Amino acid sequence: MHFVKSIRLAIIAIAAASSAHAQSLPGGFVYLRDVDPSIIQDIRYATSSNFVGRPLAGYGAGECVVKREVGLRLRAVQHDLAAQQLSLKMFDCYRPARASLDMVRWSQNGRETPADRRYNPRIPKTELFRLGYIASHSQHSTGAALDLTLVDLKADNSAKIDPSKAYxxxxxxxxxxLPEGSVDMGTGYDCTDAMGHTAAPSITRDQRAWRKRLVAAMAKQGFVNYSKEWWHFSLPGAGGAAYDFPIQPRRN
Structure with missing residues (x-):
């Protein structure tokens, strides 16, 4: 949920490609599946399993879209992890600018539901903007920021989200x-709480070890972690202008 307020927003409208051809993307963007299909994807903002409780504007498909350089470096991370029987799992990649504005509107709608509190247990949603968890401009919209975690391929990752269950x-x-089919990082994804800070002292030794392992694996390829969100990484220099083209299904 982290947003960089200083980033320059340049909303660029991209027309949808003809269904007879492969889905087109702006220059420099790729579908991660085309770079490394072994990387697991669970794009939460294309579903109702997120802090807003519904798909966000612009998420027409649960596909990870990134700048090509970002994708190539993720492939290198994945290659290193495979030797350890681990995998990356992507929660969010490129984010249309309209989705960030959708988040801002949600934070200001005057309603606080039990589902909201699942992700924001101690912070009222009206405070998320002031504290920097939500802003109108996101580094994700440049294609250079990512939300992700690790999956232990030796573990049972079969648990699925039950929409009727009160987690x-x-x-x-x-x-x-809420199950995420991944290693236990101490909190769930998008947890706006001090426990979600990468170096939080309140988590267990094993949880801290998993976070350090993720940070180290990503740092080897130049990715930088955001200290208040163990899941958020960016690649310095790979960004630029923010975009607003919708995420559409990838076509072969």
Whole structure:
């Protein structure tokens, strides 16, 4: 959910490609599946399993779209992890600018639901903008920022989200919170809480070790972690202008 306020927003409208051809993307952008199909994807903002509780504007498909350089470096990270029987799992990649504005509108709609509190257990949603968790401009919209985690390929990752179940909030023990089919990082994804800070002292030794392992794997390829969100990484110099083209299904 992290947003960089200083980034220059240049909304660029891109027409949808003809269904008879491969989905077109602006120059420099690629579908991650075309770079490395082994990287697991769980694009939460294309579903209702996120802090807003519905798909966000611009997410017409659950596809990770990134700048080509970002994709190539993710492939290198994945190659290193494969030797350890681990995999990356992508929660969010390129984010249309309209989705960031959708988040801002949600934070200001005057309603606070139990589903909202699942992701924001101690911070009222009206405070998320002031505290920097939500802003109108996102580095994700440049294609150079990512939200991700690690999957232990040796573990049972079969648990699925049950929409009818009342899960505990994102700081609860892993067995009680919304399943993510990944290693236990101490909180769920998009958890706006001090426990979500990468170096949070309140998590267990094993959880801290997993976070350090993720940060180290990403840092080897030049990615930088955001200290308040263990899942958020960016690649310095790979960004630029922000875009607003919608994410559409990838076509072969």
């Amino acid at each position: 505990a909030d994102c700081t609860a023990p892993v067995a009680e919170r």
